[in-house]
Amino acid sequence: MSGVGEFPLSNMEPQGSEMSPEPPAQNAGHANAERNLIDAARREAVGMRGAESVTMPVLPDKDAFPGYDILRELRRGGQGVVYEAFQRSTSRNVAIKVMLGGPVASEAARIRFQREIRLLASLRHPNIVVIHDGGVSQSHAYFVMDFISGEHLHQYCRSRSLDAMKTVSLFRQVVDAVAFAHKNGVVHRDETI
């Protein structure tokens, strides 16, 4: 189970050196097709970017979180954006959820976000992420939680062709965490497996 909000269970991780060398001659056709795809995407992005300039959400700078280096964006949803970050003091990777809107966010949205922090911090369960830190930076409320690497659960099950018993065993862990949260008055509302 991921934590409260939209934090994904995992990401596809790189393995070994994965940049392709120059394509061999027999793959020239594939390379051309890939280049055409990239060129089409580039043209589409140009059209998108015109609108981006007026719709860019209000987000803090990458260096807005003292003690942390933002590494990449993991996920964004209606309420916030989750980044993977490096915590310098402990030399470990963490996840930082930042509230969207920042200075222009409504009071109701701020209250909801602060409530999420309190609720998540109050839960202690082996399958629920732990909150380590939180605060406000450049008018953006944020909190720091465990970073969970690995695969999405459905990918894990599919890639290993798990039998029903093993799948149910995994799902039980998810249900245990959800049940624990419910018993403590927390409804997730956005479980993603």
Added chain:
Amino acid sequence: MDLNEEDLTVRAIQGDEQALADLLELAGPAVRECLKGLIPSRLQSLLSDDDVMQQTYVDAFLGIRQFTPRGSNSFVAWLKTLANRNLMDVIRMLEAAKRGGNNRQVGLDEDRSLTALYEVLGATTSTPSRRAAGREAQLALLQAISRLPDLQQQVIRLYDLEGKPVQDVASAMNRSQGAVFMLRARAHDRLREIMGSASDYLSTNA
């Protein structure tokens, strides 16, 4: 990360689109390889790995400035994350469409279409139907839609507001059904961002 890759990455982050295109050409095959077998067979007539790759490349062009390189393979890892997000979004939407769900009802008038879209977006955690029923909320949503890029506006208008079947939208936009749904997912993300940051002009009593 070899020197060429490192140089391309630095230039790409600084806004050199040709460098990014070259970098994508290098990194793309590894991401494509990762997609193999992840598209369920029942959806393969509606979605190809080309669809996922193209949307991923668009995301890369739009988001490269947010990427922070951290050693070998970090660019590939970032690209895989984008591809993974696109794949998950489109599978969820295609499955919902197959079930006839996703809170979507065909033939609604504009008021009800806007309310349904508002609920799909989940723009607020508090009684969305009641709030979306207010004209103020509907105007805010319409205003947010008007700020989307043209392609995203088109997919929202045709699919979410006019209630056209996805195959008709795909035909009108000359895209696969999967590509339409990935575009829609990005449009929904953008609407959530706009609505989230602008929610202070939604009256709490609406």
